[in-house]
Amino acid sequence: MADEGQRFSGPALGSIAAGGLLVFAGIKGYSLSQMVTDIIRGKSPLQETNTLPITGTPSTAAGGSVVAAGQASSISADALKYQGAGYVWGGAPAKGIGNWDCSSFANWVCGHDVGLPIPGYAAGSYTGSSHGPVTGEWMVWSGLTTVGNNGSVAQAGDLAVWQTHMGICLGPNSMISAQNPSSGTQVSAINGFIPELLFIRRYTTGPGLSATGILGKQA
Secondary structure, three states, X not given: XXXXXXXXXXXXXXXXXXXXXXXXXXXXXXXXXXXXXXXXXXXXXXXXXXXXXXXXXXXXXXXXXXXXXXXHHHHHHHHHOOOOOOOOOOOOHHHOOOOOOHHHHHHHHHHHHOOOOEOOEOOOOOOOOOOOOOHHHHHHOOOEEXXXXXXXXXXXXXXXXXXXXXXXXXXXXXXXXXXXXXXXXXXXXXXXXXXXXXXXXXXXXXXXXXXXXXXXXXX
């Protein structure tokens, strides 16, 4: 297990997960008890439309992606070129290739290399000099929409996001992610990678638009 969850185990990790649900419920305006019930029943708490504004006019219907197919393939192709790179918890990517954990790897690929907005950063403004947004911010950011909770629905350029890990999808049930110090940045299956609720998230905004997201503010 990598990223935010790697430094905790047992009761500590359970407390963090519970705290994450509480914060998430507050952000979304949900009843915590209803949210827990939905998760137990296998229902995603992210079956929603984006409620916070995204500046600009999307070129597709609500829920569709305005990132062109070429950009989506650019996300996955760019991510794949880093296979075999290292892992540094809390790393800032500008310090060197492989100086990232799972979320700062996604920040680097999407925000720096492809030039897309990421949570808290306008398009093209993320330099990698700091870690940037973490998995929890990617999970609730309004610049993405959740398309499912199973890796089989993933398309190249989607993000696979759990509470304590995330990766960049290469296609159905395939992703690349910065895993941990021993494995580094590697390709793996999505389903079963980590025993947490999975969200497959897809961009609903492109470089021509700016999205503040739910957490953080536009840079």
